[in-house]
Amino acid sequence: MSTRFEFEEKFRDQVLRCSRCGFCQAVCPVFGATLRPALNARGKMLLLKEVMDGKLDLNDALIESLFQCTTCANCYKNCPSGVNVPEIIKLARKDMVKAGSCHPAFKGMNEVLDKYPNIYAEGDPEDFDREKNQQAENVYFVGCVGLYREDESTEATLDLLDRLKVDYTLIDEVCCSGVLEDVGFPMKEHLVRKNTDAILATGAKRVITGCPYCSRTFNNKPQYAELREKGIEILHITQFLQGFDFGVTTDKRVTYHDPCDLGRHCGIYEEPRNTIRKIAPNFVEMADNREDALCCGAGGGVRGAYAKNSIAMARRRLEQAEAVGAEIILTECNSCVHNLANAKLRKQKFKIYNTPQFINELMEEAE
Amino acid sequence: MDEKVKQDLIQIVGEANVTDNLIDMVSLSYDASEHSHRPEVGVWAETVEQVSEIMKLASRIRIPVIPRGAGTGLSGMAVPIQGGIVLDLNHMNQILKISIEDRLAVVEPGVVYADLEKALLPHGFFFPPDPASGKVSTLGGNVATNAGGLKGAKYGTTRDYVLALQVVLPDGRIMRTGSKAMKSVSGYDLTRLFVGSEGTLGIVTEITLKINPKPTATSTALATFDNLEDAGNAINQIMHSGIIPSALEILGRETLAAINQNTDLNLPEVDAMLLAETDGYTREETDYQLGKVIEVFRRNRASEVRQAKTEKDVDDLWAARKSAYAVLARIENNFVLEDVTVPMTQIAAMLTGIHAIAKKHQIRIATFGHAGDGNLHPQILYNGYEPEQVRRMEEASADLFKMAVELGGTLTGEHGIGLSKAPYMTLEHDPVAMDVMRSLKKMFDPNNILNPGKMGLEA
DSSP states (O other): OOOSOHHHHHHHHHHHHOOOOOGGGGTOHHHHHHOOGGGSHHHHHHHHHHHHTTSSOSSGGGHHHHTOOOOOOHHHHHOTTOOOHHHHHHHHHHHHHHTTOOOHHHHHHHHHHHHSSSTTOOOSOOOTTOOBSOOOSEEEEOOHHHHHTOHHHHHHHHHHHHHTTOOEEBOOOOOOOTHHHHTTOOOOHHHHHHHHHHHHHTTOSEEEESSHHHHHHHHHOGGGHHHHHTTOEEEEHHHHHTTOOOOOOOOSOEEEOOOTTTTTTTOOOHHHHHHHHHHOSSBOOOSSOGGGOOOOSOGGGHHHHOHHHHHHHHHHHHHHHHHTTOSEEEESOHHHHHHHHHHOOTTOOOEEEEHHHHHHHHHHHHO | OOHHHHHHHHHHHOGGGEEOOHHHHHHTTBOSSSOBOOOSEEEEOOSHHHHHHHHHHHHHHTOOEEEESSSOOSSSTTSOTTOSEEEEOTTOOOEEEEETTTTEEEEOTTOBHHHHHHHHGGGTEEOTTOOTTTTTOBHHHHHHHTOOOTTHHHHOOGGGGEEEEEEEOTTSOEEEEEOSSSOOOOSSOHHHHHTTSTTSSOEEEEEEEEOEEOOSEEEEEEEEESSHHHHHHHHHHGGGGTOOOSEEEEEEHHHHHHHHHHSSOOOOOOSEEEEEEEEESSHHHHHHHHHHHHHHHHHTTOSEEEEOOSHHHHHHHHHHHHTHHHHHTTTSSEEEEOBOBOOGGGHHHHHHHHHHHHHHHTOEEEEEEEGGGTEEEEEEEEOTTOHHHHHHHHHHHHHHHHHHHHTTOBSBSSSOOTTTTGGGHHHHSOHHHHHHHHHHHHHHOTTOOBSTTOTTOOO
16 A cells, blocks of 8 residues: 555554554653643544645644654553654654744744754853773763753762762763654764764773663664664663662752653663662652653653643642652653753742762762 | 634634644544544633533534543543544643541542543542542543442442532533532432533533542452352352452453463463452551451452452552553453443343344453443454454343343443433433433433533434
């Protein structure tokens, strides 16, 4: 059967398999924040079904639904019919971009990455007072959010690596560009080349990323196959840190927010918890955790394109932290930290950190 | 959409709560059935006064209003088949009161079943019907469909727990029915009339539910049968054990295979599996009850009986059961999920009859259901893009309904009539009963604006 669209060619069966049971409605963060069925995973599958049936055009009218998905994959995890909504959405976005329909925020991001080395169209990044591009055992790859929005957290993470006497170097990194494929565009070859060359030039045997999304990109995208073929191990910082002993503890009530990119997308649930339990005996889980964790609302480009709803999603997550009386929310993703911190209400007294930043603070205090 | 009407609706609920955006029109045109039709406008109401104003407007200009909860219904009752206004009640989602002393909860219609369950749990209470879609379906929808579920045999359905309602009538008047007292025989039972009325008589805006203490212990076992008839006999002999299981579910071969595809449960793929749960307050008590049930299984040639050991085993089994119909959706592009219900003594006949019907029409029918109350879920799997298969599906459905009624049963145990079963109403109900139902509809809704086209009332 010849199809007009890539999403249809690859996922026609899955779109039709959606039984409309609506179970995704219980977990979809966009529905949870908006209560609007058109934004739920089922609503999106219905739109695509009508596109396949020729009842709808894949055009601008569908942007608000199809470009408003954090790709958190909670729907997929809970779908009894096994419909891989995030992957379907990504291809549908690609088809839309091809047909000339795209959310302006993502069109802009694609253009920015042609001219700038990061998604924020900013110039020279912070160098954190460290020499870059050295020969070292490890490359620490920060990621756009950690470089330009959460630099305090990044600096603390680097301080922690210093305290732990880790042999690492920063590089002149550029955006990994993996996120472009989520919003309908191809990754940028020149950016991939630049990162690959810079990493290889250090002679490192391992890349440690501060961003779970960058970690996914390096580990899974064919564009970065060269790194893997050269035997370079790619770890997220939470995986790297789990073997260390920090010798500090806090008596504060600590909870952990699973980033979707680390949790549902990579199955990394226990590594961060193993580390946190060492430093925080008073650890408590939120109602929805691990596979069931609520998305912070930042993913899939939603923070940039639909800021209000993105913040509303983060608020729902913070309510869960409040409900268990957490004083500290730890997570392992700069995007999550950024969105949760932006959503925090003044009356909410807890603090939000990446785990390494928090550990560094404890070690600093103990000195 | 008429711009004037849209403006009037905006006056009532505000601009953010009125939509004729294409993406909303598509999503509001479906439920979980095979039906769909686009409305002209969607409205989110937040108060009973707004609902009342919307109905006054709709009455004046004679435009259909279709109340909607989570849209998980399986017979098309939330599908706006004649267009009009879809009135989405999800924003009315407050639990207004939980009174353990009075043994009741007062909720708005948009509260999700699971959210009430979560709120009652710390009190040691629950609202028993347990619809399989409970983590998403709304209590308003549960009332409108008189939802049943896995606990039906022991605990009944939604109807058995609704004490009182606040209802907006099609002309916009607001009415209270029932009483917050545990007993009331005061006047006609208007509450019961609205429960299961599928949004055709009025719009429920507040629900007072009786709640139950939640048993703290359960025991669960599964039994396999190589022969469907043996399973049927086991079910209808359960009552002789003197035990009413809190759940007694049946899963047929196709269903077991589909669940195995979706989980790591490795269920035995036999003709029929029965899943039984007993509940109480001590393990001794629930194990004793379960032992009696297992005796009946063994007497009816169960090939294997296995008791669930850990809490995880139990949770996995029930999660698998609750996902059954959506799991079966993997097999074919389309399905219809029926819910024919027969007296307990007729279960074996119905089960074997379903097989015969599948064979006759050369179509796949997977079966599972609430064996404990005679409520079976034959799920007909077909390809909606092939007219020949659609025809065979329709013929098989008609035969299923005919058989259920002939066995002294009913078209629908819990999903409702909606659009799917509207053509078969007269199969079950005699002309006098149909006439009374139509008269009732006419009295409440003389202009036929509330969820028109449903329940076969217009013939």
